Amino acid sequence: MASSSVPSSSSSSISSSTLKRCFNSDCKDFRSTKKGWRLRTGDLAQLCDRCGSAFEEGRFCDIFHANTSGWRNCETCRKRIHCGCIVSSSTFVLLDPGGIECFTCARKNVILPSNLPWPQSLSLTNRLSERYRDMSGKSWSQLAGSGPVPWKQAPSLFNSASSSDQPPAVHSLVDLSNNFDKIYGNERLPPSSLEKKNEDLAGISANWNVKLGSSEMVLMNGMRNEDKSGPCLNMCQQPHTLKEDSSSQPFGLSVPYSSPNERNGQIGVTGIHPQQTPPHLGKQFGGTMHLPLDSSGEAQVRNGRPRADARGRSQLLPRYWPRCTELELQQISVDSNSVITPLFQKTLSASDAGRIGRLVLPKKCAETYFPPISQPEGLPLKILDAKGKEWIFQFRFWPNNNSRMYVLEGVTPCIQSMQLQAGDTVTFSRLEPEGRLVMGFRKATNPLPSDQDNEANKTGNGFSAPEVELADPSSWSNVDKSGYIAKEALGSKSLISRKRKNNILGSKSKRLKIENEDIIELKITWQEAQGLLRPPPNHVPSIVVIEGFEFEEYEDAPVLGKPSIFTSDNMGERIQWARCEDCLKWRKLPACALLPAKWTCSDNSWDPERSSCSAAQELTTEQLENLLPPCNSVSKKMKATKQDPDHAEALEGLDTLANLAILGEGEALPSSQATTKHPRHRPGCSCIVCIQPPSGKGPKHKQTCTCNVCLTVKRRFRTLMLRREKKQSEKEAETTRKKQQQQNFQQLPSSEILLDDDSLHNSNTGDSSPTMNKEGNDGSDDDPHRIKSSVSPFKGQIDLNIQPEREEELSPGSDSGGVMKLLHDAAAEMYLKQQQTLLNSGTGDSSGSQSQQVGDVVREVKLSNGVIHGSSSHNADKEHAQSLSMNV
DNA sequence: CCAACGCATGGAC
């Protein structure tokens, strides 16, 4: 191997390069002026003109290694490929069944149109991953000097200031243009992934196509089958940026990274967190790779193998997912053939942007993308800024709660240079193939005057960095093909809103300073979101009756559509009313009609007579008011401002949101200010809390109200009760099991008597645990009836061994307290007390929204003659009776 | 006294 016989390079700077001997050991030239392959140190081999030219032209091996071993033929084109040195390592891939394939063929065989489903079997990443799996064994620890941490990293990424003599950054950037076919290893997946939160909207943006940000890039599928869970949401901005950093690398150097997970022997492929559903991102990006084509047309495959640290990456929070525009990337990688792989981003906190000069790094990001450090002192890290200037930061950590807190120290000059302030975002990327870290930044958009109140913003001077400024929403929309409605809908306006929110929340509420997508999710309250949800086309939702109320349930992912109002016509047929976006007239439509977000009269294909805005409204406002449910009252909606400011606000909030989401040009997002009614609710929130005066007085929803608020609250209440019931049942079952075991020891026959038929079949002498386990498992079923029946066999036992004090723990909807019918009233009373307690706590400002809602429900219960309570009691009563008749 | 450093704390998730 060429590199083995050449002296290690201690410097590759241009200033000294001319005095250095050519790195090619077969060459005696001392005028090394060209750059060659990457060395372990991260520097580039210095070559003389002749060798350098040969390297650039891909003839290096032909010239200098012609007689060495390692020559093989491409399995496809039979082209002769040298596989025995570092120089040639980038020119082929190993095939699964053996043999090699030149990259040209490999690319042809693997690249697929981006708009086609990506067959996993053709995943080059996967293939490469397998190919390279065995080539990644060299420990990076030797190179990084990072102690026992067994994962490896590309040396050049961690070219610590103390260990290498890097050429000037700008030069380094420029240099890369010559290194067309040097493959650099880094196998870290982009933070593709994988936030389970985003799975909530799975399906909304499925099958969106990745639009590559660069013609040089070809996004290839490297997904595993498991990655096909759902669409990317937050990462919708990223397709172009996610030049997947699954990079191949000179396996001669063999310094791929592996995740900390490998410490545990979890050699990751583009894997899925075993405990969580594969995030959507993984679907699109996990294991994907880009093959930037160099000037010679040779694919520059950065891969290696599937990211071993996919799991760690999957745990990155969306807020750290890099959001780089194409412009940003181009700016960073301008004049270079190198490729920028966004790693993560961090929104600067007040502390980060303060004078302390410490930038707190997200732990996962630090551990995933930065070199492993075992000592708190860490390592000096060289990081380039977008202009090519090199900064040296100390990457270190502090012990913190048996964990680590990673920081970059010495960032103040850089921060000041970039004139960044709290709220701005720094983006860490990797420049490939050389693997250097690049730090871009993005100024927060349009700081408001109130920003000045923010301590950290006092240093702001309105500077905007054009190089990396994220100010062009169109660029986002261009690349954002995710269909993520919130993102598309709100566009840059949301950034402003985010800023406002940030300002209001203050530096202490950093946690609430969320990305624009997240903030959108907040603004779409659960009620509003529910109003936007529609069953998938041609999908009949199943009707679930809970507490006497019907709920539409559809297991398939709902779709987002124009909010409309469903009702029934005179014939009893379900219809929906939708309002034209242009003329605001209400049009009657079939209930099955799935409306586009921006629906107008012209889209009214169901009623040609009213397919124009000039057509009169079918019904008058008053008629509609009578027709529609109270909560959806048209007149209320239209006249809400005058009649019921609170409700109007709620409706307006929904309307505003819907319009924003639909039109994509939100003019006036609901203010982010907290309401006086509840600190966590915002104007526009139409939950029960917010639509009622804090005192609880004022208009209330009727118990028969079927508005979204009520339905959802009731459902939530029901869910809570079911959970509680289930929990209690399991508890009871466990208790009973123990008791029964005791009884079994003492009086075996009695236990058999208490068991139902199934239990009898399963019960055997002495050991009833199998039966109990079975029952316990059944109890985990979601079906409440099943829960009840499954645990019912124990109820008789419970009754026989009743512990009166346990009654306090009983929920009213549960019969798990045994068949203590005589105690039922007492239990019900207890329940009422509990609910009152909930009410009290639920209305407190410090309570969470969930308890708040529960409290409101209870309040409603209390004020409406205990409908829910009564219902629950009634059910419990009946079930108790059933338990008695069945089991005793 | 001040700045830097390093750890502790507590809110958020």
Place this chain on the structure above:
DNA sequence: TGTCCATGCGTTG
């Protein structure tokens, strides 16, 4: 309940 992380604060030079 455990983890993360923004920030406070004590210590040190």
